């Protein structure tokens with residue numbers, strides 16, 4: 001059924017001017033945005049005193065890691081990953097990743113994220129959680145090389161996802177080589193071929209910690225052919241000018257994860273330098289185990305504040321908005337990140353009575369969005385369907401998910417601790 005969102009203020013994109021407009025939606029697509037749309041044969045939704053903006057795009061996370069939130073708060077990336085995360089991940093299965101992903105998605109939907117890029121394992125669980133909640137997702141099975149059998153199994157798992165989920169349930173599948181230190185160059189060549197064959201994207205962690213500079217170069221990466229297709233490179237904290245030029249000439253998108261980079265003590269990515277070279281920058285929360293919130297509003301705020309160390313005029317408010325909207329749509333090659341005719345109806349509704357948004361002056365709203373994060377949005381729509389509305393998740397029924405999540409969490413911790421001792 002057609003829907004008309006009426007009487008709300010609408011911010012169509014980062015550079016737009018806020019206006020009172022109606023939005024007509026049919027079959028998941030925005031058909032018209034204008035003043036006073038006629039309401040015949042449509043469900044009318046009155047959103048007086050609300051603001052509608054594009055939904056946020058979180059381009060880097062590991063959904064099921066909500067299971068590991070709060071573990072290893074004060075460790076380096078290497079200790080956190082090899083001592084705390086990898087041994088626990090060995091205990092995962094599809095059921096655990098389903099509930100872990102579900103909790104992360106619910107948190108994100110309540111905060112206005114409509115699209116997420118996930119890289120993890122037991123991705124069938126993640127895909128099922130996406131299906132049940134209705135978020136838009138770009139899913140990748142994390143790929144590393146230990147031996148030929150393990151490698152083949154992981155590639156097969158990716159191909160299983162293609163067969164069962166690609167272009168269904170708001171899901172697209174890509175390739176997720178974890179990082180060059182877990183996935184050697186000859187394997188990246190293989191992934192480059194597969195990415196081309198399946199006409200999809202890949203995502204990889206690059207130069208997250210300073211130690212990685214000793215392990216590989218961006219020239220080596222470029223030679224693998226990986227950069228010939230769409231790539232989202234997470235972090236890029238320790239890139240120099242030469243590396244940035246390689247990112248720019250290959251049109252690689254960087255997923256900037258300021259909170260995670262700070263928490264793991266990796267540093268601050270040189271975002272202004274990358275912007276000078278016109279690198280497409282997007283934002284990610286990373287997983288709940290290294291953040292620990294999945295609040296993309298915080299990432300916007302940090303991204304802006306951290307770059308202001310070079311002078312407050314250097315980083316504009318709109319730049320932070322572009323990173324969660326248009327730049328994400330561009331990175332993913334999808335009609336998302338703007339409210340425009342023929343774009344997907346992926347949007348959020350913010351209650352202008354939220355105290356963080358006082359004073360209710362539409363000339364200040366962009367500043368409020370970037371610098372005054374609110375705890376929860378009023379509603380979130382993906383593909384024309386409400387996936388979060390006034391505190392409820394219309395596609396999910398019952399509360400048993402939360403109990404199940406905790407039961408599984410305590411089981412896995414018990415197993416982990418008994419293996420340690």
Ligand SMILES: [Zn+2]
Pocket residue numbers: 060061062205234286287
């Ligand atoms: Zn990550």
